[in-house]
Amino acid sequence: xxxxxxxxxxxxxxxxxxxxxxxxxxxxxxxxxxxxxxxxxxxxxxxxxxxxxxxxxxxxxxxxxxxxxxxxxxxxxxxxxxxxxxxxxxxxxxxxxxxxxxxxxxxxxxxxxxxxxxxxxxxxxxxxxxxxxxxxxxxxxxxxxxxxxxxxxxxxxxxxxxxxxxxxxxxxxxxxxxxxxxxxxxxxxxxxxxxxxxxxxxxxxxxxxxxxxxxxxxxxxxxxxxxxxxxxxxxxxxxxxxxxxxxxxxxxxxxx
Amino acid sequence: xxxxxxxxxxxxxxxxxxxxxxxxxxxxxxxxxxxxxxxxxxxxxxxxxxxxxxxxxxxxxxxxxxxxxxxxxxxxxxxxxxxxxxxxxxxxxxxxxxxxxxxxxxxxxxxxxxxxxxxxxxxxxxxxxxxxxxxxxxxxxxxxxxxxxxxxxxxxxxxxxxxxxxxxxxxxxxxxxxxxxxxxxxxxxxxxxxxxxxxxxxxxxxxxxxxxxxxxxxxxxxxxxxxxxxxxxxxxxxxxxxxxxxxxxxxxxxxxxxxxxxxxxxxxxxxxxxxxxxxxxxxxxxxxxxxxxxxxxxxxxxxxxxxxxxxxxxxxxxxxxxxxxxxxxxxxxxxxxxxxxxxxxxxxxxxxxxxxxxxxxxxxxxxxxxxxxxxxxxxxxxxxxxxxxxxxxxxxxxxxxxxxxxxxxxxxxxxxxxxxxxxxxxxxxxxxxxxxxxxxxxxxxxxxxxxxxxxxxxxxxxxxxxxxxxxxxxxxxxxxxxxxxxxxxxxxxxxxxxxxxxxxxxxxxxxxxxxxxxxxxxxxxxxxxxxxxxxxxxxxxxxxxxxxxxxxxxxxxxxxxxxxxxxxxxxxxxxxxxxxxxxxxxxxxxxxxxxxxxxxxxxxxxxxxxxxxxxxxxxxxxxxxxxxxxxxxxxxx
Ligand SMILES: Cc1cc2nc3c(=O)[nH]c(=O)nc-3n(C[C@H](O)[C@H](O)[C@H](O)COP(=O)(O)OP(=O)(O)OC[C@H]3O[C@@H](n4cnc5c(N)ncnc54)[C@H](O)[C@@H]3O)c2cc1C
Ligand code: FES
Numbered sequence: 002x003x004x005x006x007x008x009x010x011x012x013x014x015x016x017x018x019x020x021x022x023x024x025x026x027x028x029x030x031x032x033x034x035x036x037x038x039x040x041x042x043x044x045x046x047x048x049x050x051x052x053x054x055x056x057x058x059x060x061x062x063x064x065x066x067x068x069x070x071x072x073x074x075x076x077x078x079x080x081x082x083x084x085x086x087x088x089x090x091x092x093x094x095x096x097x098x099x100x101x102x103x104x105x106x107x108x109x110x111x112x113x114x115x116x117x118x119x120x121x122x123x124x125x126x127x128x129x130x131x132x133x134x135x136x137x138x139x140x141x142x143x144x145x146x147x148x149x150x151x152x153x154x155x156x157x158x159x160x161x162x163x164x165x166x167x168x169x170x171x172x173x174x175x176x177x178x179x180x181x182x183x184x185x186x187x188x189x190x191x192x193x194x195x196x197x198x199x200x201x202x203x204x205x206x207x208x209x210x211x212x213x214x215x216x217x218x219x220x221x222x223x224x225x226x227x228x229x230x231x232x233x234x235x236x237x238x239x240x241x242x243x244x245x246x247x248x249x250x251x252x253x254x255x256x257x
Numbered sequence: 258x259x260x261x262x263x264x265x266x267x268x269x270x271x272x273x274x275x276x277x278x279x280x281x282x283x284x285x286x287x288x289x290x291x292x293x294x295x296x297x298x299x300x301x302x303x304x305x306x307x308x309x310x311x312x313x314x315x316x317x318x319x320x321x322x323x324x325x326x327x328x329x330x331x332x333x334x335x336x337x338x339x340x341x342x343x344x345x346x347x348x349x350x351x352x353x354x355x356x357x358x359x360x361x362x363x364x365x366x367x368x369x370x371x372x373x374x375x376x377x378x379x380x381x382x383x384x385x386x387x388x389x390x391x392x393x394x395x396x397x398x399x400x401x402x403x404x405x406x407x408x409x410x411x412x413x414x415x416x417x418x419x420x421x422x423x424x425x426x427x428x429x430x431x432x433x434x435x436x437x438x439x440x441x442x443x444x445x446x447x448x449x450x451x452x453x454x455x456x457x458x459x460x461x462x463x464x465x466x467x468x469x470x471x472x473x474x475x476x477x478x479x480x481x482x483x484x485x486x487x488x489x490x491x492x493x494x495x496x497x498x499x500x501x502x503x504x505x506x507x508x509x510x511x512x513x514x515x516x517x518x519x520x521x522x523x524x525x526x527x528x529x530x531x532x533x534x535x536x537x538x539x540x541x542x543x544x545x546x547x548x549x550x551x552x553x554x555x556x557x558x559x560x561x562x563x564x565x566x567x568x569x570x571x572x573x574x575x576x577x578x579x580x581x582x583x584x585x586x587x588x589x590x591x592x593x594x595x596x597x598x599x600x601x602x603x604x605x606x607x608x609x610x611x612x613x614x615x616x617x618x619x620x621x622x623x624x625x626x627x628x629x630x631x632x633x634x635x636x637x638x639x640x641x642x643x644x645x646x647x648x649x650x651x652x653x654x655x656x657x658x659x660x661x662x663x664x665x666x667x668x669x670x671x672x673x674x675x676x677x678x679x680x681x682x683x684x685x686x687x688x689x690x691x692x693x694x695x696x697x698x699x700x701x702x703x704x705x706x707x708x709x710x711x712x713x714x715x716x717x718x719x720x721x722x723x724x725x726x727x728x729x730x731x732x733x734x735x736x737x738x739x740x741x742x743x744x745x746x747x748x749x750x751x752x753x754x755x756x757x758x759x760x761x762x763x764x765x766x767x768x769x770x771x772x773x774x775x776x777x778x779x780x781x782x783x784x785x786x787x788x789x790x791x792x793x794x795x796x797x798x799x800x801x802x803x804x805x806x807x808x809x810x811x812x813x814x815x816x817x818x819x820x821x822x823x824x825x826x827x828x829x830x831x832x833x834x835x836x837x838x839x840x841x842x843x844x845x846x847x848x849x850x851x852x853x854x855x856x857x858x859x860x861x862x863x864x865x866x867x868x869x870x871x872x873x874x875x876x877x878x879x880x881x882x883x884x885x886x887x888x889x890x891x892x893x894x
Binding site: 016017033034035036037039040041043044046047050051053054055056058060061062063064065066067068069070083085086090091092094115116119121122123125126129130131132133134135136137138139140141142143144145146148149150151152155156158159162163165166189190193195196 | 322324329332382384392395398399416422429430436533535536538539637710798801805806808
């Protein structure tokens with residue numbers, strides 16, 4: 002076993018959306034570098050339970066960096082210091098003895114706090130519902146090889162489709178914009194031949210919904226790309242803006 | 258309780274067609290008069306909910322996740338099988354059928370498996386049309402790999418994120434139906450019980466995880482798509498929140514539970530690093546296409562892997578199974594790893610690990626190609642272990658991964674409760690005693706897109722369904738019981754956390770009902786589990802209230818059901834006095850240590866009926882007949 006570390010955690014505690022929150026300080030004297038960040042919180046919660054104090058609420062599920070459920074702002078950075086890494090995949094060997102950490106939830110009006118470090122990200126689902134799909138019912142598909150798709154296009158679509166919907170991009174953006182999230186889906190579907198018939202309608206509807214959900218505007222800070230655990234490129238935002246412009250001019254739709 | 262498989266007679270190639278013709282249809286304009294409740298929005302649930310909504314039914318879909326896109330299906334890495342034969346390497350529907358029955362060690366229902374193989378080709382078409390970015394060749398055609406012990410290349414994949422991309426496809430189809438108003442979606446809403454009226458499943462009681470509110474939802478049929486129960490072992494490759502509650506609650510209400518002891522242990526997972534361990538991470542099986550598995554020849558060899566010369570390494574899978582080598586099926590590879598570790602030849606700090614070495618492959622095709630194939634997995638390995646697998650072999654060890662057992666269903670995917678349908682990993686249907694790699698995604702989507710939407714129509718068109726609303730007294734009673742159960746958990750106020758009980762139970766299950774099982778061990782477990790359960794109900798400590806987000810309370814309710822369910826697994830493992838597939842009873846092995854079946858006595862599905870807490874469950878048998886696939890000792894030599 003490697004040597005353990007002593008850490009100080011300042012954790013955001015907030016009972017619900019309407020009550021004011023504040024940081025609470027905890028000391029953990031024996032953090033193993035082999036633990037994941039969330040396992041460290043498990044250990045802390047176990048000790049809180051022993052002491053009869055209510056445990057810290059935080060979201061997580063797969064702990065493999067793919068479900069997009071986890072997300073903590075660690076010392077001001079969504080998902081913490083390691084690039085291309087979700088909170089659940091961050092391991093304590095990235096920290097050192099004596100470090101003091103500040104843990105906060107994603108902060109955005111479009112993501113209200115539910116409790117402690119848990120926020121409500123259903124606004125993302127509503128953006129997808131607005132048009133983030135290809136309208137093809139079960140049963141009506143042609144043979145999968147009937148539409149050849151060049152390897153490069155397929156790979157690029159996959160780069161965009163890799164988004165896990167965690168919301169780190171919003172948390173990182175000074176304007177709390179959801180452009181990278183929206184552009185990733187618009188890019189994924191807009192690049193593929195199957196996505197062409199609805200391409201311009203899709204982008205207009207999704208962007209309109211994004212605006213309605215109280216996400217901020219994009220002013221090209223690129224913090225989203227830097228914090229994205231899947232490395233999704235802001236090039237997709239440029240691509241979306243082009244589609245949006247073209248859509249508005251050549252294929253305008255009525256938005257209610 | 259009567260088990261009628263309702264599998265059609267006649268030639269197996271035609272049975273699904275004939276069955277579809279014979280089923281009753283609901284008139285298109287009547288479909289909107291039916292409300293269908295779908296619990297779960299993973300691959301199975303999301304695809305079923307979307308498809309039934311496309312057909313015109315009113316669907317209410319529930320998930321305890323904050324979004325349907327988070328279901329555990331998202332984590333599947335390797336791929337999905339389909340008998341497309343795009344590679345022209347001799348694959349066919351019959352071969353996929355045959356491989357699946359054989360891979361399941363002859364413990365599945367032939368008609369179901371045949372249908373699955375037939376439908377597999379439609380799934381790929383459907384997913385490609387939805388925009389799932391499957392891997393492609395330069396010419397634009399779909400790419401395939403061989404996976405999980407198959408000798409043909411029939412696995413479709415999207416980098417190492419196949420489950421994610423398939424789930425997003427289903428989630429997007431579901432989102433479209435939500436926007437059209439045909440699906441009402443309830444997130445962070447956990448099913449706490451099913452409600453029966455006149456013996457028919459007519460709704461569910463749920464708890465809103467954010468507010469604690471308990472509510473009732475009535476419908477004409479209920480579908481469970483609630484996933485598997487590998488977290489019975491506490492440590493597994495499954496997501497932390499996977500659990501058996503929905504299936505177990507249905508079991509308590511009369512749904513038979515089939516083959517609960519069939520649990521798959523996956524051979525390639527990152528080994529445990531310490532007591533803090535919360536889950537085990539799968540390293541996709543596809544790695545075995547290029548990685549070679551080995552341990553030192555001599556016991557307690559603590560040298561670094563690079564210092565152990567070729568001649569002192571034992572590539573035990575290649576040695577024991579020359580024709581399948583490193584691609585031997587999961588159950589066989591897992592047991593082989595356990596065996597070498599039990600001999601003291603395991604590697605890593607705990608001694609419970611074996612090497613998966615890419616040095617040869619890197620030498621052959623270069624590091625860049627390996628990075629292109631598995632880059633994200635290698636990165637994940639490095640993040641977790643701090644070791645660079647391009648330079649040093651990975652360490653892997655088996656871990657609980659998938660549950661072939663599940664609620665018993667007939668050919669129409671209906672359980673022993675009228676109107677209660679079960680799809681995806683939550684049912685027992687197609688994988689027998691062992692699932693082949695890349696076949697779970699196939700089954701979940703087959704059930705959801707192409708089987709259930711038809712068979713449920715037959716049920717709705719033929720059953721006598723009186724009007725039942727959620728004001729029926731059965732709902733009020735069920736709500737009161739749920740509220741009382743939650744209050745009971747909060748009131749205990751003992752000394753130990755929910756997790757500590759879950760870990761204790763999991764450890765016991767891993768030791769006594771894990772990779773190898775014995776009569777004596779199972780009997781011990783059956784003595785121990787009720788004791789743990791009793792302690793749980795006396796001494797668990799759940800803080801906070803039931804009126805807001807309370808993650809300890811959620812977990813407590815789920816773990817409480819594992820406390821009973823674990824006993825059912827052990828009863829089943831004890832009853833099955835043979836080895837088959839992933840169920841390995843040490844007493845029954847061939848001379849070279851392989852699982853030895855007893856077809857004469859155990860060629861049945863064990864379907865268990867609930868008899869009340871603490872009482873031994875009652876066994877019902879569905880006899881399995883093999884008309885097409887000849888029973889044989891599996892051999893991968
Ligand atoms: C790490 C990993 C890798 C895998 N890789 C592969 C692979 O490469 N190929 C392959 O074929 N298979 C693979 N599998 C297996 C496969 O992913 C699963 O068997 C499959 O995705 C299960 O899908 P499902 O829809 O049945 O269940 P899940 O995806 O688990 O969904 C269950 C749903 O039910 C909901 N739910 C459960 N209980 C309740 C309740 N009480 N109330 C409300 N909602 C509830 C959940 O919220 C969720 O929406 C893998 C599994 C793991 C663990
Ligand atoms: S818990 Fe799934 S991405 Fe972190």
